Amino acid sequence: MAHAILLISCPDQRGITAAVTGFVYENNGNIVHADQHIDGQTNTFFMRIEWDLEGFRLGKDDIQSAFQAIASRYQMDWKIYFTDQKTRVAVFVSRHLHCLQDLLFRYQQGQFSCDLKMIISNHQDARTMAEQFGIPFHVIPVTPENKTAQESQEIKLLNDNQVDLIVLARYHQILSKSFVDAFSARIINIHHSFLPAFKGRQPYQQAYGKGVKIIGATSHFVVEQLDAGPIIEQDTVRVSHRDSLEDFILKGEDLEKAVLSRTLRLALGHKILCFANKTVIFD
Amino acid sequence: MAHAILLISCPDQRGITAAVTGFVYENNGNIVHADQHIDGQTNTFFMRIEWDLEGFRLGKDDIQSAFQAIASRYQMDWKIYFTDQKTRVAVFVSRHLHCLQDLLFRYQQGQFSCDLKMIISNHQDARTMAEQFGIPFHVIPVTPENKTAQESQEIKLLNDNQVDLIVLARYHQILSKSFVDAFSARIINIHHSFLPAFKGRQPYQQAYGKGVKIIGATSHFVVEQLDAGPIIEQDTVRVSHRDSLEDFILKGEDLEKAVLSRTLRLALGHKILCFANKTVIFD
């Protein structure tokens, strides 16, 4: 049976939790997860609540309108998701295929509850892999000259397929402001450094040149400013002077895969809330 | 202003969260933390809820009786704590003083919101340290012959000082069943291995002999069976063939301190619930 998931943020005040959990209970819902957080600095309330729809008195459309009364009272930003409506995902990739390969195998194994609609690339390299896993593959090369036109084509493809979430799995093109605005808070990127250190190009080379003893990987929502969006997940691994640049890359690529797959699971579980250029992760 | 903290476990059913949060809201409480968990295997519901008593309509004693109605309805195991009533703690130690020293310095810095009533040891080694930090120190040597009598003296000391929580900070005596029963789920031990590996004596020697590549430390509640109680917190660190037994100990002692201090903060924050020889940690 499907579950409903509510994601809420609003100014904190007395009674919000009681109102939300009361709403679920009075309509005969069985709460299976509930987690809340209060940001002390901004006095903001965040909540994720998930309940079983078995025996629930309201249909999906009725939930929306019925909950709006509570939402208005507490000035909530809110969204509702249903676990039987799978998120439609597009993956963008360039020529480094390790993240894509990892995502595809996990998808095949059933680790991601989503509908992987397409892979978009500015190169041909991923074609064989896409075909092996049976995912539609679109090559859309991008140059400074054709960027606007090609992005329009991408946006049309994404909208025609009702794509909800875009995953940049080592896609080495900077998306324009208008593209980012069209999918606000719905584009996830994996950056191969411990942000905010080593933004931009060739972070492994930067880290190797600096002589750090730990390297990292970071997933974040894409915003207009490069590698500066809200951080979702990070991980690190030790390196030493014995590690060559190739070793940095080998170790780092393993981090990238782990961080990106954890991030996608969080996103598909509707466990991420953005606020003030940070994230709340209901894990 | 003080907060109230409720710890609850009961069979899961519809409406528990709504009932508990409704209780707080109807009495004008402001929830500052709420976290719940459902154990799918046993269908058990767990909750920790903390609210600000500023403006709350019920006094401390009235809360207890008023909440009992809800508790009975849902067959709850429950306890309530108030943050202005500090937990009274006793630390037991033998001859390895690193954990004690770490606890005392953190206590002095204000990291532990508790009242450290006494240090009990079967040796004189910790006396100088106890005096330096101004904590009452009792030496109670234990032999197989006098164990029962000495434990009785310890229990009397603990009860006379209304000690709520006992921390074994490398206390190398096995407590009798009757002692453990007298402080059930209120004795925390730090064991210098990654349990359940390397129980009992000389775990660093055992780990060194086995040639493991990672060592650990584990905090747990003390039960009658040696090193087998519910695990609260664990941590690990890498070792290699280059590490001597002395290096294992040096690295491991740092783990012990970190794990024990985190555990004590969890315990003092009333964030630990035991069930089925496991723990739920509301961190």
Place this chain on the structure above:
Amino acid sequence: MAHAILLISCPDQRGITAAVTGFVYENNGNIVHADQHIDGQTNTFFMRIEWDLEGFRLGKDDIQSAFQAIASRYQMDWKIYFTDQKTRVAVFVSRHLHCLQDLLFRYQQGQFSCDLKMIISNHQDARTMAEQFGIPFHVIPVTPENKTAQESQEIKLLNDNQVDLIVLARYHQILSKSFVDAFSARIINIHHSFLPAFKGRQPYQQAYGKGVKIIGATSHFVVEQLDAGPIIEQDTVRVSHRDSLEDFILKGEDLEKAVLSRTLRLALGHKILCFANKTVIFD
């Protein structure tokens, strides 16, 4: 140009390092790596030395006989490897394919400098994957009744293909003593727990039942006694009460892949020495 790699162990005494490095230098070798270790408990000397054969005065066969003089003087156990002679590897797998898939993709990417000769399984599950990556696949089902005969067939296959190294990538059959003896110190297993905790069957279930806060994976050489051989590499990851058994498995499988691939790279680089049921890792 190829490199030579010497792995040495012997009783420690003055002059060993000088003798070995002198041998390389006098024959015009350029040392690119050298690492040594002395085990204080047993007074044993270990060394791995790697040099560029460009301009070296001795041919491969001559190195062997020339070095024997030094080896005899110091009672050395020693082996020499040449980087242009690729290790021939066989992978054994049952029905959990995540480790195999990870190995195959890394192999395809060029992360493993070896010749992957075959995949052997007691089930059909891995066939598609093996074919996708173009690796010969042999199904050899094992029952208590046919075990001796089937193992003989496996040994013949391995010997016919001059296999140097066997990787058990979640192969759920216990190898007989005679099989293990036939490939002594040349069979690597990945066990899905933090050994020596949770040996044997269903380690994730064991860990979940125990309520540990950290789980692990361990690679080791296979010896006759189950899951008790010299440990090569281990890693751990945090879990909490919120993790179901399925989450334990999901997190643990990522550990297994990481530990096994690191182990295979160590083995192929001839960086592992066994002694006294432990390993020296020249990383």
Place this chain on the structure above:
Amino acid sequence: MAHAILLISCPDQRGITAAVTGFVYENNGNIVHADQHIDGQTNTFFMRIEWDLEGFRLGKDDIQSAFQAIASRYQMDWKIYFTDQKTRVAVFVSRHLHCLQDLLFRYQQGQFSCDLKMIISNHQDARTMAEQFGIPFHVIPVTPENKTAQESQEIKLLNDNQVDLIVLARYHQILSKSFVDAFSARIINIHHSFLPAFKGRQPYQQAYGKGVKIIGATSHFVVEQLDAGPIIEQDTVRVSHRDSLEDFILKGEDLEKAVLSRTLRLALGHKILCFANKTVIFD
């Protein structure tokens, strides 16, 4: 019996290791550790070799002159240390005393083989602690006006006591270029962030504001440019949205202590070599 430790760096060429180990062997030395590294990018050779002076044919002064012949042949940068000549250390601290306290307790326990000559501070806060552990304590307040004069006094104090190594254990003053030059590669700082992220003031506040999911600590040699010297050691710990700024600090301070104490042990063991604004760590 004392050991000798040689630290060497020079352009790589054939024969260096053989020459150095031959020197030790011909003079009847017993090598207890030897480790070398070649930096492929700059073709630089690094070596640390340690041998037992029991039975060695050369006295300490004779070693220096005898080895100079080899050093000149290979254009070596080199230093020799003897383990019976303890490093003389000064600790600088301001008002955050957790690192100092940790260092002092470990020093008392015998974890640091050094002679702790003095604590210098620009504040009175550490006085009690210094007295408790019996270490000379000097308060030298620094303002923009008196900085040059006060640093001269500090340098005189350090030189009068023949201090070899300066540890900045949360000393919140920027040292002048002339001070840094006077103790080049002999001043170690602990910075409370994962460098190069969050340089300068209030790194915990910076990290909290950025919403990172992992925080770190970094030890490095002090150079003129702020927080930019060669990195010696780093470590990280996970944080989440649930961690307040105070939690960041609490977790981070534990990292600082661990990283600084490991760094000091490396430095006292003469296991650190600087080159090209990086470090080689012979651990």
